[in-house]
Structures are given as C-alpha cells and as structure tokens.
Amino acid sequence: FVLNCTIKTTLLATLASPTTSSTSVIDEIRVLADTTSGRICTDADATALASTDFGGNVSVVGARPAAVFYPSCPADIAALLRASSASASPFPVSARGCGHSTRGQATAPGGVVVDMASLGRVADSSGRLAVSVDGRYIDAGGEQLWVDVLHATLVHGLTPRSWTDYLHLTVGGTLSNAGISGQAFRHGPQISNVHELDVVTGTGEMVTCSKEKHADLFDAALGGLGQFGIITRARIPLTLAPARVRWVRLLYANAAALTGDQERLISEHGALAGLMDYVEGSVLTDYQSLIASRPSLSSFFPDANDARVAALANEAGGVLYCLEGAAYYGGAGDTSAAHVDKALEVMLRELRYARGYTFVQDVSYVEFLDRVHGAELKLRAAGLWDVPHPWLILFLPRSRILDFAAGVFHGVLRHDRAMHGPVLVYPMNRGKWDGGMSAVFPGEEEVFYTVGILRSAVADGDLRHMEEQNSEITRFCENAGIPCTQYLPYYATQAEWAARHFGPGRWDRFVQRKRKYDPKAILSRGQRIFSYPS
Numbered sequence: 001f002v003l004n005c006t007i008k009t010t011l012l013a014t015l016a017s018p019t020t021s022s023t024s025v026i027d028e029i030r031v032l033a034d035t036t037s038g039r040i041c042t043d044a045d046a047t048a049l050a051s052t053d054f055g056g057n058v059s060v061v062g063a064r065p066a067a068v069f070y071p072s073c074p075a076d077i078a079a080l081l082r083a084s085s086a087s088a089s090p091f092p093v094s095a096r097g098c099g100h101s102t103r104g105q106a107t108a109p110g111g112v113v114v115d116m117a118s119l120g121r122v123a124d125s126s127g128r129l130a131v132s133v134d135g136r137y138i139d140a141g142g143e144q145l146w147v148d149v150l151h152a153t154l155v156h157g158l159t160p161r162s163w164t165d166y167l168h169l170t171v172g173g174t175l176s177n178a179g180i181s182g183q184a185f186r187h188g189p190q191i192s193n194v195h196e197l198d199v200v201t202g203t204g205e206m207v208t209c210s211k212e213k214h215a216d217l218f219d220a221a222l223g224g225l226g227q228f229g230i231i232t233r234a235r236i237p238l239t240l241a242p243a244r245v246r247w248v249r250l251l252y253a254n255a256a257a258l259t260g261d262q263e264r265l266i267s268e269h270g271a272l273a274g275l276m277d278y279v280e281g282s283v284l285t286d287y288q289s290l291i292a293s294r295p296s297l298s299s300f301f302p303d304a305n306d307a308r309v310a311a312l313a314n315e316a317g318g319v320l321y322c323l324e325g326a327a328y329y330g331g332a333g334d335t336s337a338a339h340v341d342k343a344l345e346v347m348l349r350e351l352r353y354a355r356g357y358t359f360v361q362d363v364s365y366v367e368f369l370d371r372v373h374g375a376e377l378k379l380r381a382a383g384l385w386d387v388p389h390p391w392l393i394l395f396l397p398r399s400r401i402l403d404f405a406a407g408v409f410h411g412v413l414r415h416d417r418a419m420h421g422p423v424l425v426y427p428m429n430r431g432k433w434d435g436g437m438s439a440v441f442p443g444e445e446e447v448f449y450t451v452g453i454l455r456s457a458v459a460d461g462d463l464r465h466m467e468e469q470n471s472e473i474t475r476f477c478e479n480a481g482i483p484c485t486q487y488l489p490y491y492a493t494q495a496e497w498a499a500r501h502f503g504p505g506r507w508d509r510f511v512q513r514k515r516k517y518d519p520k521a522i523l524s525r526g527q528r529i530f531s532y533p534s
C-alpha cells in the first residue's frame with residue numbers, strides 16, 4: 001500500500017475541506033494500508049480518468065469516485081470489499097476493465113473504482129494467462145485483454161471459440177455482458193464458453209465457481225453486469241487454432257434476402273449448414289460516406305467498385321445490405337484450403353446476393369480476429385476515436401426483423417446525415433444461450449437478431465441528434481409492438497430495469513441473487529440498477 005507525495009497531499013487537502021461522503025470513504029479505505037499491498041490514489045487526474053468511458057457522454061463525467069484502487073492480487077480486492085461491507089455507510093465499488101462502457105457503467109460515484117489492469121502489472125504476472133495444453137483451456141485474469149488471450153493460446157496452436165468483434169476488451173468486462181460476435185451462432189456468446197470463474201463477491205468472499213460448484217454464483221456473474229462479484233479469473237475452453245481465413249462480403253439490395261441467407265448459414269440443417277465459421281451483416285444506409293471515408297474505415301471494397309456500388313444503392317432505394325462471412329482453414333485444425341474453397345463455391349451459388357457483388361479476402365486468423373484494431377488506430381490518428389459514442393444495441397426476435405428494417409433502416413435512419421459508424425445486423429441461435437445466466441435475450445423464438453447502431457458523434461449537434469434518433473427507434477419498436485431487449489443495457493431507473501429489461505420472473509431472480517451476493521449493493525452502481533439503502 002503506497003501513498004506517494006502527491007497522493008498524500010491530495011488526501012490531506014481532501015480531508016481539510018471534504019465532502020462528507022468522500023471523507024468517510026477515504027477514512028474507511030485508509031485502514032486497508034496495513035492489510036493489503038494495493039495502492040490507492042485520490043488525485044484529481046486519477047479520479048477524473050476513472051469517471052470517463054468510451055461513451056464519452058458528458059453526463060457521466062460528474063460520476064467521480066473518491067478514489068481509485070490499484071490491486072496487486074485478488075485478495076486486495078476482497079479486502080476492499082470487506083471494508084465497504086463492514087462499514088456503517090458502505091461505499092460503492094466498481095471494477096473498471098478498460099472503461100469501454102458507453103454510459104458510465106464502470107464508474108463508482110463517490111466510492112472506489114478498482115483499476116483491474118493493475119492486477120496484470122505486478123512483477124510476476126505470468127500466471128494471469130496460463131494455458132493448459134492437456135486440459136485444453138486457458139486461465140485468464142479478469143483484467144486480461146482478449147487480444148492477449150489470443151496470442152497466449154496461439155503459441156500452443158490453440159484458440160478460444162467465441163469472440164467479440166474488438167479484442168481490446170477485458171475478459172471480466174465482456175463476461176459481465178455476454179461477449180458476442182459472428183461466432184456466437186455456433187458456439188454461443190463468450191459466457192457460454194466458460195468452465196470456471198474466480199469471483200470476489202460484494203461481501204468480500206473469494207469463491208471459485210462453475211456449473212458444478214456454486215453454480216448459482218457462476219450463473220449470476222455471467223452476464224451479471226458486475227452486480228454480484230468481481231471476476232478475477234476465468235477458465236476458458238480452447239480448440240485447435242486455424243491459420244487463415246477466407247473472408248467474404250456480399251452485397252444485397254433488400255433485407256429479406258440478406259436475413260433469409262444469414263438464417264440458412266446459421267442453421268444446423270440444410271445445404272449451407274456448417275459452411276461458415278462466422279456470420280455477421282451490416283446495413284449501409286449511407287453508402288456515400290462509407291465510400292468517402294474508406295481510407296479511415298474500410299479497404300474491403302476496392303475503389304474501382306465505387307460506381308457499381310453506387311448504382312446498386314440507387315437501384316435499391318438508397319439502402320444496401322452486406323452479408324459478412326468467414327471460413328477458417330489451415331493451422332492446427334483439419335480444414336484445408338481446398339475444402340474451404342469448395343464451401344465458398346457452394347455458398348456463392350446458393351445465396352441470393354446481388355450477382356457480381358462478391359468481395360473476398362484471404363487473411364491470417366489473427367488479422368481477421370483483430371480487424372477492428374486497425375480501424376481504431378486510423379480513427380485515433382484522425383482524432384475520431386475519443387469522441388462520444390451514443391451506441392444503441394438491440395436484440396429482437398427473428399419474426400420482427402423485417403418490420404424493424406422497414407421502420408428503422410428505411411425510416412428513422414434513411415434520410416439521415418452521415419451515419420459515422422457501422423450498423424450491424426446478424427442472427428444468433430437461442431439454443432446456444434443459457435437462460436439460467438443473468439444475460440437477458442429474447443426467449444420466444446429459436447433465432448434472434450442483434451442490431452448494433454454503433455455511431456460516433458463527431459460533429460457539433462451529432463450527439464443530441466443521435467440520442468434523439470435512438471429514442472425514436474425505441475418508440476417505433478414500442479408502437480409497432482416489436483419486443484426489443486437492449487444489449488450493453490442502460491436504463492435510468494430501477495423501475496425501468498425491472499419492467500423493461502428483465503421482466504417479472506428474471507427481475508425477481510436478479511434481486512434474490514443481489515441480496516445473496518451483494519446485499520449492501522456495493523458493486524457496479526454505475527449501472528444504476530441498485531442503490532443502498534434501496
């Protein structure tokens with residue numbers, strides 16, 4: 001436990017003219033000095049950084065913690081949580097992975113933010129990514145980035161099966177949501193691909209849990225929005241790693257053809273079953289700006305095709321759809337390039353895309369999985385990464401995706417100014433999700449869709465305009481009776497969480513688990529689900 005000079009000065013200054021809450025929090029955590037090797041920082045830079053996130057929405061910047069805690073081991077986190085739990089005024093504690101949340105979910109207003117990355121910065125952190133080749137799994141610290149998990153496993157010719165589109169996210173952060181990408185249709189979300197977790201509960205208890213042992217906590221923590229405990233280790237199953245990927249994009253002139261084809265590709269039956277390892281899709285409501293921004297965003301469609309793509313867009317009434325698929329081959333797996341080419345041939349013959357609009361690349365497995373990082377670097381260089389991100393991501397049942405497309409892609413978003421970000425649309429199989437876990441997903445139909453409207457507010461007025469459009473989309477769904485569930489959800493009040501997100505049965509279970517594992521509602525208050533006293 002180290003208090004450097006700056007921190008001491010700030011601490012003394014804070015104690016001299018404190019707010020009641022920050023004084024008591026700092027007093028409480030000071031007693032940790034003798035019991036942990038973690039470091040506490042109360043200076044303005046640290047607390048300001050811990051209260052911002054990828055969303056960059058000004059409203060969360062006010063949610064400053066009193067302190068940031070830098071643990072050196074999970075026991076430090078347990079000591080912090082025990083201190084809060086034992087206090088007469090329990091203070092909020094939130095794990096912060098990379099702060100890739102968009103609505104202040106990783107903040108702890110007036111409390112303590114746990115900087116998870118510091119677990120991996122200790123002198124000997126090699127055990128934080130430990131591969132068992134015989135057991136075919138990796139033990140990954142909750143603070144580890146998925147990109148580092150990938151590289152650590154590839155050394156052994158192994159890989160996890162289920163990913164997110166972007167790999168510079170923490171294991172604990174994505175497992176607290178679900179972790180979805182184009183592999184989820186076959187393998188389920190990342191939360192369906194975990195053998196075991198180490199969790200520090202809201203009472204400071206360190207528990208190892210799995211489907212066999214403390215299954216209720218295991219299920220609660222997966223998709224649990226950080227409400228039941230801080231995940232300090234996850235055991236993730238591995239499979240043989242491929243070396244390369246045939247990566248395909250096909251253009252469509254209408255939503256029905258796209259979604260029909262996506263559903264055939266993710267089905268376990270039929271001529272197209274099993275051909276693709278990854279299936280996603282997107283909507284180009286603004287193909288002109290996609291073309292204009294190509295240098296920073298996408299080199300997939302070569303320049304020479306601009307006129308042809310524009311002609312197709314005009315023919316389609318301005319809205320284009322794109323199916324994205326990937327087939328893995330080579331490496332330690334047993335799929336050959338010839339096998340994949342055959343699969344592509346079948347796929348290109350069977351699918352109902354606009355003929356002639358086929359774009360294929362051959363890239364390494366790492367290049368494919370880490371594809372968003374390249375775009376990140378370009379956007380950072382252009383000053384377009386650290387801008388507000390009013391993202392809206394919805395899950396909706398298969399039977400309503402075309403109604404949604406008509407009302408939103410051809411309605412709310414149709415004559416919009418530049419989109420500034422992708423709009424993703426892809427289906428997943430419900431059977432690959434586990435209803436016992438905390439993550440909420442549509443339960444009625446076998447297939448459900450995710451629609452991710454992932455925009456950046458780059459110009460004056462964009463943020464307000466995009467937020468208004470998000471509300472308009474939500475209203476449209478309500479009026480049209482389209483049952484939508486938010487992914488990476490955000491609601492302002494507990495009543496909305498209960499009624500609009502969870503629904504009665506799930507909400508009751510969520511509350512019961514909260515009472516059991518975090519009875520004083522210490523954890524992840526930035527989610528705005530629980531407060532104390534309630």
Ligand code: FAD
Pocket residue numbers: 053054094095096097098099100101102105106107116142143163164165166169170171172173174176177178179180181225226227229230231232488524526527
């Ligand atoms: P944070 O934002 O730091 O934390 C998120 C929440 O989890 C907070 O409530 C926090 O308190 C809690 N938390 C963090 N760590 C832990 C832990 N160890 N134990 C318990 N609770 C914890 N998601 C997808 O599913 N698929 C995608 O393809 C995808 N792509 C993305 C692309 C970009 C560019 C970005 C910015 C995000 C993307 N996400 C995606 C969303 C991502 O999964 C969430 O932002 C997630 O929260 C992970 O971010 P993080 O590690 O920074 O967590």
